[in-house]
Amino acid sequence: MRSTVRMGVIGLGAAGIRHARACLLAPIWFPDSKFEVRRQVCADVDAAAAARAADQLGFGRWTADWRDVISDPEVDAIAVATPNDSHLEIIEAAAAAGKHVLCEKPVGLNPAQTAAAAAAIEAGGIVFMVGYNYRCIPALVRTRNLIESDGIGRPTHYRGRYFTSSGTDSSTPLSWRYLRSVSGNGTLADLMSHVIDTAQFLFGPITEVVGDKQTFVEQRPAPGPEGVSAGLAPVENEDYVSALARFANGAQGTLEGCRVICGPTNEMAFELNGSAGSVKWSLERMHELEIYTDSSIAQGYTQAFSQSGDGAHGNFNPGAGNGPSLMDLKAIEMNNFLGAVLGRIPASPGISAALAVARVQAAIARSWASGTWERVGTFDCP
Numbered sequence: 389m390r391s392t393v394r395m396g397v398i399g400l401g402a403a404g405i406r407h408a409r410a411c412l413l414a415p416i417w418f419p420d421s422k423f424e425v426r427r428q429v430c431a432d433v434d435a436a437a438a439a440r441a442a443d444q445l446g447f448g449r450w451t452a453d454w455r456d457v458i459s460d461p462e463v464d465a466i467a468v469a470t471p472n473d474s475h476l477e478i479i480e481a482a483a484a485a486g487k488h489v490l491c492e493k494p495v496g497l498n499p500a501q502t503a504a505a506a507a508a509i510e511a512g513g514i515v516f517m518v519g520y521n522y523r524c525i526p527a528l529v530r531t532r533n534l535i536e537s538d539g540i541g542r543p544t545h546y547r548g549r550y551f552t553s554s555g556t557d558s559s560t561p562l563s564w565r566y567l568r569s570v571s572g573n574g575t576l577a578d579l580m581s582h583v584i585d586t587a588q589f590l591f592g593p594i595t596e597v598v599g600d601k602q603t604f605v606e607q608r609p610a611p612g613p614e615g616v617s618a619g620l621a622p623v624e625n626e627d628y629v630s631a632l633a634r635f636a637n638g639a640q641g642t643l644e645g646c647r648v649i650c651g652p653t654n655e656m657a658f659e660l661n662g663s664a665g666s667v668k669w670s671l672e673r674m675h676e677l678e679i680y681t682d683s684s685i686a687q688g689y690t691q692a693f694s695q696s697g698d699g700a701h702g703n704f705n706p707g708a709g710n711g712p713s714l715m716d717l718k719a720i721e722m723n724n725f726l727g728a729v730l731g732r733i734p735a736s737p738g739i740s741a742a743l744a745v746a747r748v749q750a751a752i753a754r755s756w757a758s759g760t761w762e763r764v765g766t767f768d769c770p
Contacts, residue, residue: 391423393726396457396466396487398478400432400441403492403519404469406715408445410722411467417703417716418723423730425722431457454478458485465515465729467722468492472577473570476501483512490725492519493581495739497572499746506739515728515735517721518742520585522656524720526711527677529699530692531660531667532590539681541664546633546641548587550579551652555605555627562608566623574625576601576749579645582656584745585737587643590660591635593744597643598761599631599752604648631752675711 397408411425427447432438435452442450451457454474457466458481465488468478476496482489489509495518496502509516522528534540554560564570571577588594604627612618627648633641657670668678668689678689693709696702700720704712712720728735751762 389422391730392426393423393729394426394428394462394464396428396460396463397430397441397447398432398454398457398466398468399470399492400430400434400437401469404430404432404467405441405445406718407467407469407490407722408441408447409715410718412445413716413719414722414726417700417719421723421727423726425726428463429457429460455481458482458487463487465489465725471564471570472572473497476505479505479516480508483508483514486512486514488515488725488729490517490519490722493585493742494572494577494746494749495742496746499750502742502746506743509739515725516739517725517728517735518737518739519721520582520589520737520741520745521717521721522582522586522671523589523737524699524712524717524724525671525674526694526698526701527669527675528586528589530694531669531677533698534665534667534679535590535660535662539665540660540662540667543591543635543637543639543660543662545661546587546591546635546639546658547660548583548641548658549644550583550656551644551646551649552579552654553649553652555647556650558605558608560608561617562610562621562623566608566625568624571625573749573753574603574623575627575629575645575647576752577625579647579656580629580643580749580752581745583643583645584748585741586656586658587633587635587641588741588744588748589737590658591637591639591641593636593764594633594641594748595636595764596634596761597631597748597751597764598755599629601626601630601756602628604628629752631755633748674714675709 429449430441430447431451431454438450468491495505607620609617610621628646631643659668665681675694677692680689694701694711695708701711727733747764751764755762
């Protein structure tokens with residue numbers, strides 16, 4: 389017998405549309421999960437965008453007020469893909485109403501808000517997941533399995549980065565992502581959240597950091613009425629972040645993120661080393677790994693492809709190399725979320741993963757002010 393989960397989606401920009409499509413795709417790619425997703429309601433402050441999504445993606449209705457989604461008794465769970473400054477308020481309202489939540493990162497506008505969200509989630513007893521969906525990439529699942537099976541020996545070095553040219557053109561308009569009041573930090577909150585989560589997913593907890601930041605494009609055209617520029621306005625947060633990191637297992641690391649770099653298009657990547665091996669990977673070639681082990685010492689690195697048995701690869705293609713797309717990762721994520729809602733599997737990555745990232749982000753931000761190493765610790769709710 390199939391179970392039914394009634395979904396609402398809040399925020400219908402690029403990320404929200406992917407969540408809505410994942411509601412369609414998850415039951416198709418994962419037929420053994422035996423669930424159906426009823427697309428109950430979608431919401432966006434842009435009423436035209438909400439109406440269009442409802443029509444194109446089969447939602448029962450649409451609204452321009454996210455509170456209508458929370459108050460709908462026919463909604464079991466929601467996906468949140470709004471700007472960062474609204475996440476906490478939506479999560480708190482959903483938790484109070486008993487609605488399960490899948491939220492895009494970052495969970496809060498700042499680390500303290502992430503802690504406040506954690507308190508609300510615990511009080512409401514809801515299922516919660518955060519959108520670190522790169523964990524779903526079969527090549528990363530294979531890498532983690534290799535590390536956990538002692539395939540690289542004792543972890544010693546980690547170099548992670550996320551470089552994108554999305555903001556390189558200084559004529560790109562000032563969006564909410566460049567405003568501290570709406571986005572909070574810039575690259576630290578956005579790209580570096582994936583860098584940090586992936587590093588801890590593979591190598592375990594980070595215990596100390598020292599970081600730096602830079603804003604390379606200091607002004608951008610401010611959008612005015614009817615798309616006419618209102619002149620230049622200041623960029624309020626950072627374009628670039630770097631950090632040295634120490635892991636609990638003794639490994640040393642470097643972490644970087646930049647949204648205005650020339651060359652890389654969407655290069656999230658890592659190179660990791662252990663006492664007996666090494667792995668290299670890039671999102672731009674996301675189904676390929678370069679692997680070195682002691683047994684391959686004569687030839688150095690060898691190329692390997694993700695294949696059936698590596699995470700959910702086999703659900704999309706039984707052969708090696710041709711694995712899921714970035715959109716399919718959202719379907720994997722949605723399948724995991726719905727499985728957790730139905731009580732079949734733990735919710736992962738959950739609020740503990742979001743808190744673990746937020747603690748590292750808070751320590752990096754403290755190091756900007758102190759100019760020295762900062763311990764990754766805890767923080768209180770506001």
